[in-house]
Amino acid sequence: MSKRSIKKRAQDLLTLARKLAESPGLTWVEANNAIYGPAGPMGRLFPRAADRAEFAKTKESQEIDELIDGLPEPPVGPQRREYSGKFNVRLPRTLHAALASEAAAEGVSLNQLVVAKLALHLESR
Secondary structure (H helix, E strand, O other): OOHHHHHHHHHHHHHHHHHHHOOOOOOHHHHHHHHHOOOOHHHHHOOOHHHHHHHHOOHHHHHHHHHHHOOOOOOOOOOOOOOOOOOOOOOOHHHHHHHHHHHHHHOOOHHHHHHHHHHHHHHOO
């Protein structure tokens, strides 16, 4: 592709970036993902590595980066996570056998024994 073609595509991407930057509440992370994310306009306009390398040398590329850098940080809040209760752990066979033997001696399931031991350890902290 010719230099003119790279330049034209770079201008098209810059136009999109300017429109995005005007969006109220848009963070730099969202703008970056909208432009450079998988299947985003960057990949469509510059599908070859050589094209992307040429684009990176343009003033439009620098302007896009400055636009993105000028956008606010995303809000940081408490990370709420739902837990399913499912937890898989691989154990050495010898440890598994010892735990299974202890569970049988106690008359409880292996899961009950392991949960009790974990809970006991956490309570001692």
